[in-house]
Amino acid sequence: MHRPRLPLPRGPLSEELLDALPVGTDFRATLAAAPSATGDDAALALWVLHELHYRGFAGVDDALEWEPTLVRVRTLLERDLETRLRARCTPPEGRPFVADVLGWIDDQEGVSLARHVHHDADRDQVLDLLRARSLYHLKESDPVSWLVPRLGVPAKAALMELQYDEYGDGDPNRLHHHLFALGMAACGLEPAYDAHVDVAPAEALEQNNALTLFGLHRRLRGAALGHLAAFEATSSLPSRRMVHGLERLGFPDELVAYYAEHVEADAIHEQLAVRTICGALLAEEPELEGDLWFGAFTCLDLEDRFARAMLQRWGVEERAA
């Protein structure tokens, strides 16, 4: 299996961490730098620490995944991230999640990158977007798989019904993150998720960090499933826009196929996520309803921030979805 390379540092903490990981013996300076880390630097450090739980890095000992000092650093960064996400979260009061979340999502007016790609984006902007999205799309669904052993029987069966489709229904050629890799390769982009980390904005790192945070912490299983519901519910129509935009710009069929697959798949998955998965979770653990809203809100919030960051770096004015 491909072993990702370490990215370039973005500040004092990530510098300490990326120097220390290949040596693998002493992380005291990394720990000392953690409490004051912010912005790009903190986001990159947490992304790197999370990656130790997915595929690790070339030249880094696999045993460091559970190195106690690094786990402490990870915990500090995760606490800070969760605090910021919760502070921004203003979900609707007193609305039942299963009945209302899809309608609530439709009413939100976040910035839509898919709309920009549909009508206005140029080729370089789309390539830039694909690079930044590759961090997530090349491990699509993996953060959600951490949840499986933490759910009760009906929610677990329901989640597996959805994940099975995400992972290609048993056919590796239909596995979603593999479809994205094929699409990238057809555009001449390296289909490896270490290849584009250095050009991804902090907002993209943070989207991934939040997903992994929700996936790795059992207490946040409600947030993880709320995030899943919102993610699926904001995929089908935007994927159709991506298809039109990519066709307008003459992008290869393999990439178009990835988005076309999501038009149909996510029209199913959003219903499964809300009704069968979150519904089953709430039937057994009604106290998690607040965290379902937290996860859903966070999904839209982080996508909106990512979209604004991308438009800003392209010098494009914002337009609502």
Added chain:
Amino acid sequence: MSYDHPDVILCPGGPMLLRGRHTVEDADGVPHETTRPVTAVCRCSRSASYPWCDDTHKVLPPKLRPA
């Protein structure tokens, strides 16, 4: 303990979820095979991927959405 596990789920304002392998015949009599464990069958008749749902129902005025 046993749990409800229906073959068909009607989603308010949206598609019909259909579990398992089936052949769905569209309005012109053309058969379409399902290929996934669960399929969303369009109930608003306006999907560009008819007979499968493509979320077009979400952009319809409420009175044109399926019950």
